[in-house]
Amino acid sequence: MGVVTGVILDESVLLAEGDGDKSVSSLQPGVEPLIRTLFQSRIHIGIAYNVELQDDKVSILKRIASSHSLHCFILNDQVSEVVMPVWGDNGSGKIIYLVSSKKELLLLPELRRYNWLIVGLNVGGESEGSREYDTSNIENLEELPLKICRLNKKFTGNKFLTVGYVMKPSRVEDFAKRGAFPLCPTQNGLMFVPLSAKLPLSSQLKDVDVVLHKATDEILSIEDNQPTFTQNMQELQRYLDQHQNLCVVDPLINIYPVLDRLEIQQVLLGLLELNTEGGYLIRGACFLKVDNFSEVDFTAGLADAGLSLPCIVKPKVACGVSDAHKMAIVFRVDDFKNLDVPLPAVIQEYVDHSSTLYKFYVLGEKVFHAVKKSIPNADILIKLANGYDLKPLEFDSLKSLPTDKSIIIDSGTSNESIDLKLVTNAANWLRRRLHLTVFGFDVVIQEGTHDHVIVDVNYLPSFKEVPDDISIPAFWDAIRNKFDSMVSKQACA
Template sequence: MAVERPVRLVLDASLLLDPVEGGGTGEVAPALRPGAEALLRRLRYSNLGVAICGPKEMPMNVSDFLEKTANVHSFGYTLLPAPSGHVLLDESMLEWSRSSSCFYATSRVDEDLFSALQSHKWRVIAVDNERGTEDSGVVNISKLEELLLTLATLIKKEIASSSVLMVGYAMKQSREQDFAKRGSFPLYPSKNGLIFVPLSFELPLASQLNEVDMILHKMTDEIVSIDPNCSISFPKGISFSAGMSEIIRFMEEYPDFCIIDPFKNISPLLDRLQIQEILVRLQELGTEGRPKLRAPHSLKVKNFHGSELQKQLAETNLSFPLIVKPQVACGVADAHNMALVFQVEEFSNLSVPLPAILQEYIDHGSKIFKFYVIGDKVFHAVKNSMPNASLLKSSSGDEPLTFNSLKTLPVATKEQLLQNRVQDNRSLDIDVVEKAAKCLKESLGLTIFGFDVVVQEGTGDHVIVDLNYLPSFKEVPDSEAMPAFWDAIRQSYESKKGKGQT
């Protein structure tokens, strides 16, 4: 499905340099124009051959700046020959044209250069040219932010086969970088024929969505606020950024458009109470002779008033220690602020947001098993986790132990890990958990999700303590994760289209 020839992209200096900061004149220190750094960062992991070029007569400080920029992003750097006769391209660019499909992106008009490029079968993309070009073979776009989508569209239409699909993705920058560094988002088609392009909320979304075949998103990255007093059921009680709101409106208007995954399928994972209800249903999967699979025992509370709380705990047979979690599971700043409480008096002035979920704390030998469901594949990894409750209590100083589960989770020391291995050698029953993974996939209707399992000391119960959408699955080796990731996306698209045709 992938293209047979490599794709080369050359970025002209005029495209990258900020004209306000000297525009490459050498009069002031050169700098990148707004948007150029994001472009370079994305191109670095695009699986294209990228180079930066400029005329040989550029001032030395500008040339040095561009060469350093190219090196930082692992790009090539080349200089165009000084105008003389008909020699307008350097030898490397001539060589690329013989072995690759080549694109040249620029913000300046040079008819002679364009003609020379086109004579060697280069495609020219002109960005933000005030006077434009009369050459009909040049692709003109108005903003730098349009370049990646334009390039992806050209690759799909002119170079790749008709079976290649374009995936528009939307997520926060840090998450995008984590995925991109692993090669997740190639602009050059993946082995199973996918091209990835970021959706820009700075451009009209309608025109972008008309070009892509599907949307991959992490909608929780675009949540502005969630009303904790509202039963979280998409979109009730949830406020999104303007860009994500526009995607939501688009999907309401075009419900047959492929999105990975539908918002309504993801919304239960925003609410720890709904997650609990989902996990409780898995307890029916128990098999004789196998470990018990279950959800942690838990209770929703709207306040931390002592007498009322004691009564609720007694009615649900919950005992200390308890881990206290906000009911809102993700998408807001304090969703991961938690506490471990050892006695009812410690609820006084507790800072965990309300409403909250009180959950039994499970001694689990400081090991947590992270499971990732990526399409039809199930992966898992073992990570160090929190120590047993007795060790945590001894260091708490009669105070609740507060932490952020993403940043300050109290992880067991080497000595505690060794002690746990001596005390309990129970292991994970992978078959039991993989069966649960398949049931979760079917019931949730999600393409990519993750969940965490701990094995309770003493009983050997397998307890699922967390469930989340589109995790990073960074513990899975790239050689296994990337093919599974691409296959999952393609299979989801084909399944969606197949259902729409029947």
């Protein structure tokens, strides 16, 4: 029967009357977030208004339409001839018309001739028109994306899966602008809907088949290796604990190792089982945990851990707190004493790697990589630090790195020096060991030994260095395969 491919928003759900002055209008609360969600979901959007609408109100509608490149038109006999061809509608897609329940009764006879799906936004209770014509209503604007998913399932006999996602707005925008979160079903049968903090989470999750989250964005603090999440994430965690048959990408407990740099370093020790005689070595970096910079015999401690100067010092907490990426490169033992890096910390081997970093992305069973410029070798770092009398080079790794801008990385030639089969084996080993569906890790190749050293692991990276036409379908397949695998295991249990 087809699925919903477009939404037309009636002016009655968009405009709010000004306080004490009905001649002054503004947008209803929630309008712009809804339009942004629909726009990011790659669905057609239009704004319709009656020919009698006041000019100042029409101007408001045209402004919001222009800011998002939406179609804005008068509701008349020519709508089907003007709007539908622009949307490329061939008769198989369905169009939702969202209208206020107060206006719905008057408009219904006129709207029905367009063969649209009329959804009423309840204002002051259910309208008589809703009962007479059996239209689907919603209580607030935030419900519309989930309503679309429900209707699509109804029209197709539950053929598609609904993926509810929760992450910070900037993360959503980063994924959505690349087409990762469409409301219209993907080729492998997924529909994506945001889980709104403004609606009861339990009522939304009843219609969701898969939960996708970036919980590392929702951490308030970490103490004794236990993260404290935002209220919304805590509510999600409670729901998931009570509904363990719901598919999650990924269970919160599975991401804990990547929150702790010490724990992930200990996990990486297991990579040694992949190494074979005569081949390149893949491993984690040598490391040493420090609880107090003033109470450690660093000369002995570094030697016992297989470390030599310079070293890079990182907070033990890997993400979720403001100073998790505050780091330093240290050149002299005495400089550890007054180091301004959050404790506890991890002192990590600094690997000379010709300023070349390989970023690997694991999307289900598929592995991709990109080459990026990185921090230079130790001899160049020493020259950079000499102006500071070899004092530690302190930096925030999310903002800037100590680099030598004169170095140019040629990704075409850099690829020749990496053993992709070896790192792919390591990626699959990590996937099985960590039980994660989507994650990333960074590899550097040590000059001289050619050791492949994994220096960082992170959960649900953006993988934006991989072309969208390759990475986004792989992302969807990873989610779909996770769900299918879980269903298969439940059937065999």
